[in-house]
Amino acid sequence: MRSPFARPWSPYVAGIGLGLVVTVSVGLFGHRLSGAGAYQHLSGYAGRSLAPESVYWRHVVPTGLTWDVLVLVGAVFGAFVASRLAGEFRLRTMPDRQWETVFGPSVVHRWILAFVGSFLTELGGGLAGGCTASLAVSGGALLAPAAFVFMAGMFGGGIPTAWLVYRKVER
Amino acid sequence: MTAGEIAAPLLVGAAFGFLLQKGGLSRYDRIVNIFRFRDMAVLQFLLSALLTAAIGIRLLQSFGLAASLPVPATYLVGNLAGGLVFGVGMALSGFCPGTVAAGAGEGRLDYVVPGGLGLLFGALVYGLGYERVMPALSRWGRLGTVTFAELGRVEPWLVVVLFAELVLLVFYWVERVRFRPVRPSAVR
Numbered sequence: 294m295r296s297p298f299a300r301p302w303s304p305y306v307a308g309i310g311l312g313l314v315v316t317v318s319v320g321l322f323g324h325r326l327s328g329a330g331a332y333q334h335l336s337g338y339a340g341r342s343l344a345p346e347s348v349y350w351r352h353v354v355p356t357g358l359t360w361d362v363l364v365l366v367g368a369v370f371g372a373f374v375a376s377r378l379a380g381e382f383r384l385r386t387m388p389d390r391q392w393e394t395v396f397g398p399s400v401v402h403r404w405i406l407a408f409v410g411s412f413l414t415e416l417g418g419g420l421a422g423g424c425t426a427s428l429a430v431s432g433g434a435l436l437a438p439a440a441f442v443f444m445a446g447m448f449g450g451g452i453p454t455a456w457l458v459y460r461k462v463e464r
Numbered sequence: 465m466t467a468g469e470i471a472a473p474l475l476v477g478a479a480f481g482f483l484l485q486k487g488g489l490s491r492y493d494r495i496v497n498i499f500r501f502r503d504m505a506v507l508q509f510l511l512s513a514l515l516t517a518a519i520g521i522r523l524l525q526s527f528g529l530a531a532s533l534p535v536p537a538t539y540l541v542g543n544l545a546g547g548l549v550f551g552v553g554m555a556l557s558g559f560c561p562g563t564v565a566a567g568a569g570e571g572r573l574d575y576v577v578p579g580g581l582g583l584l585f586g587a588l589v590y591g592l593g594y595e596r597v598m599p600a601l602s603r604w605g606r607l608g609t610v611t612f613a614e615l616g617r618v619e620p621w622l623v624v625v626l627f628a629e630l631v632l633l634v635f636y637w638v639e640r641v642r643f644r645p646v647r648p649s650a651v652r
Contacts, residue, residue: 307487312516323531328562367477372569388492410557415586421546434517446547455499
């Protein structure tokens with residue numbers, strides 16, 4: 294049998310693993326798993342000079358190498374190790390083929406939409422009070438209503454967008 | 465910071481990124497296809513994590529081992545509106561702030577460069593608009609930092625059990641229903 298690290302895992306198995314990580318992070322350390330938060334803590338470097346009077350960067354979110362930023366650094370490393378063990382690490386500029394069926398092979402097009410999309414997730418995450426990791430998963434594990442309202446919004450925004458994008462290839 | 469204070473988040477993050485990559489969440493198509501009802505892996509991954517952690521955290525609490533818990537604030541309009549914007553961005557790009565890190569680790573430059581810059585720019589714009597938007601937005605439908613158990617004044621384990629039943633029902637539905645697979649021509 295091939296090593297379990299050489300092949301993808303069932304989403305149930307990987308999900309249970311993530312649940313254990315969340316149990317440790319939230320339950321033992323009192324920190325929600327971070328995604329969007331790290332970028333808020335990094336944005337202060339520019340934000341503080343753009344808006345020195347802003348209450349936000351002075352009192353609401355800290356700037357610097359916080360817990361969330363270190364989680365982000367760890368996540369890049371963890372995914373690097375996983376992809377190397379599976380022989381899936383490869384420097385690339387485009388996503389998997391499905392992208393090209395709707396948007397074509399242009400790298401510029403992909404990079405613009407990647408920028409717009411990630412901008413919207415960070416902005417939406419700020420407004421909602423968290424992202425998939427910090428609100429849906431960590432808040433959901435605490436069984437807080439915020440997480441489930443957020444998830445309803447996430448699917449409410451994602452389903453029509455995906456329908457619009459894939460409309461022409463579905464016929 | 466002590467060595468432990470640095471090592472703990474790095475290890476939590478490493479496990480997080482490792483599992484995202486193993487679950488295939490660092491792929492564009494996997495994220496987008498949940499919104500097209502073509503691939504339920506994201507839902508299976510998300511709900512497995514939620515249920516495991518809900519039980520795990522509750523067990524820690526029952527044994528008096530839990531930290532002070534970071535319950536997120538519920539303000540219905542903002543949670544929903546932010547979620548809508550978030551979902552649009554997720555369906556367009558095929559990632560969310562957390563999976564950008566996982567994609568970056570796999571060598572995906574579209575995650576590192578435009579993804580990373582978009583996230584930083586989004587955080588900056590949010591920060592600049594914070595004082596104008598958030599005081600009002602966080603007032604509409606505000607319930608505060610509550611859990612369902614506190615809101616309904618019921619035993620927290622009851623909520624965990626009800627949630628477990630709901631999750632198992634969703635898993636049953638996902639396994640039973642035959643979703644239209646991704647067309648071979650779309651995958652090649």
